[in-house]
Amino acid sequence: MEQxxxxxxxDAIERGLCGQLIGRIExxxxxxxxxxxxxxxxxxxxxxxxEHREKDFFTELVAFITSGPLAALVVEGDNVVQLMRSxxxxxxxxxxxxxxxxSDYATSVRYNVIHGSDxxxxxxxxxxxxxxxxxxxx
Ligand code: IDP
Ligand code: MG
Numbered sequence: 001m002e003q004x005x006x007x008x009x010x011d012a013i014e015r016g017l018c019g020q021l022i023g024r025i026e027x028x029x030x031x032x033x034x035x036x037x038x039x040x041x042x043x044x045x046x047x048x049x050x051e052h053r054e055k056d057f058f059t060e061l062v063a064f065i066t067s068g069p070l071a072a073l074v075v076e077g078d079n080v081v082q083l084m085r086s087x088x089x090x091x092x093x094x095x096x097x098x099x100x101x102x103s104d105y106a107t108s109v110r111y112n113v114i115h116g117s118d119x120x121x122x123x124x125x126x127x128x129x130x131x132x133x134x135x136x137x138x
Contacts, residue, residue: 001076001077001078001080002076002077002078002079002080002081002120002123003033003074003075003076003080003123003127003136004074004075004080004081004084004116004117004123004127005072005073005074005075005115005116005117005123005126005127005129005130006025006072006073006074006075006084006114006115006116007065007070007071007072007073007114007115008021008022008070008071008073008113008114009064009065009070009111009112009113009114009115010064010065010067010068010069010070011064011106011111011112011113012070012071012105012113012114013037013068013069013070013071014068015113017105017113018071020105021101021105021113021114022071022073024087024101025073025075025084025087028077028083028087029077030075030076030077030080030083030084031075031076031077032073032074032075032076033074033075033076033136033137033138034072034073034074034131034135034136034137035071035072035073035074036071036072036131036135037069037070037071038069038070038071038072039066039068039069039070040065040066040070041066042062042066044129044130045062045065045066046062047129048065048126048129048130049061049062049065057110060110061110064110064111072130072131074127074130074131074136081116081117081118081119081120081123084116084117085116085118086100087100087101088100088101088102088114088116089101089102089103090102091109091112092109092112093105093106093107093108093109093112094107094109101113101114102114
């Protein structure tokens with residue numbers, strides 16, 4: 001069974017979308033095995049998004065993800081890494097397919113409400129950044 005890291009980003013929390021977004025993950029059939037609200041420490045944000053450190057939007061991305069509380073989840077299920085990416089939709093809501101989370105809830109590439117790990121290796125790395133092993137249910 002695979003696990004992936006999902007973040008309900010500060011824009012989602014600010015807009016009160018937590019319940020709806022978690023509902024969509026559960027309705028898909030996935031199991032939430034860890035969940036916490038947190039203000040992401042700056043140094044964890046730098047590590048989480050380290051692949052983007054050369055990008056022109058990196059500073060703003062780190063500022064946004066640390067700007068307010070987010071919800072971090074470990075989501076479990078068959079093929080969950082790929083399937084979460086598909087129910088989230090493309091990074092840019094303008095390009096996200098209708099019916100995906102980003103198409104339904106977001107209008108800007110920066111404030112796109114949700115994060116999901118992009119590979120099994122990323123998922124392992126990101127889960128370890130956000131959760132201690134004992135915080136994840138089995
Ligand atoms: P992903 O979240 O779909 O995996 P990535 O390319 O990994 O997309 O980018 C990480 C995050 O950085 C995006 O979710 C979005 O919040 C932000 N981002 C990506 N591209 C841009 C951009 O061109 N301008 C501003 N923010 C961006
Ligand atoms: Mg990514």
